[in-house]
Amino acid sequence: MKNYLPLIVEDDESSASILSEFLQKLPFLQKPIVCKTAFEALGELKQNLFDMVFLDMHLPDLSGEELLQLFPKRLPTIITTSDPNFAVNCFDFDVADYLMKPFSFLRCVRAVNRALEMNVADNSVADSHSIFLKAGRQLKQFHYKDIDYVEAFGIYSKLIGHQQVTVVNETITSLEQRLPKRSFARVQKSYIVNVEKIAAYDTKYLQLGTAKIPIGLAYRNSLQGFWSLLDKN
DSSP: OOOEEEEEEOHHHHHHHHHHHHHTTTTTOOOOOOEEEEHHHHHHHHOOOSEEEESSOOOSSOOOOHTTSSTTTOOEEEEEEEEEHHHHHTTTTTOOOEESOOOOOOHHHHHHHHHHHHHHHHOOOTOOOEEEEEEEEEEEEEEGGOOOOOEEEEEEEEEEEEEEEEEESSOOOHHHSOOOOTEEEEETTEEEEEEGGGEOOOOOOHHHHHHHHOOOOGGGGGGGGHHHHHHHO
């Protein structure tokens, strides 16, 4: 598995230290490089190929908005600031996420996942075939190929695959947004399926191994594209 390299651009030593500690808890990330100024960050960007940037909007030499305009195209950027007024302008630059200080470790992990998903969308991270989710108090890696389907479980979700069930601390709506749409489809309000695992189907049900998954009436039209792909295979 590739170890992704993060860059932290933060002039507040305490904030940079907390964020760095969060990122070093994730086994798939390298130790982040920390810069205190915009010009220092630009120098690092010339020397290293970063997979994501955590950018504070209040810097001593340039504003975060000015620095964003100098970043390489589509470099996944996560804004970190205590000022909510920056939120609207930042998303004009198509950033990966926006973290309001102080933020939790779990919220930081979600931002990292979104940055990696942006990389996948741009085909710049070809070996990213998994997602990290919190199950209880543990952060676990789940390979997409090992997930047969997802079932809603209140404010949690069940990931089912290889005759194993894991409860994760995510709603099914959140997982629908985070799982790659090329491989996963919401087929009912309580189910998301890995389309590669569908063995048979009709207008009302999907067969995935021994599991029979109902198709919601509201989802049938949106699934026509997947049915076409399955018929070709």
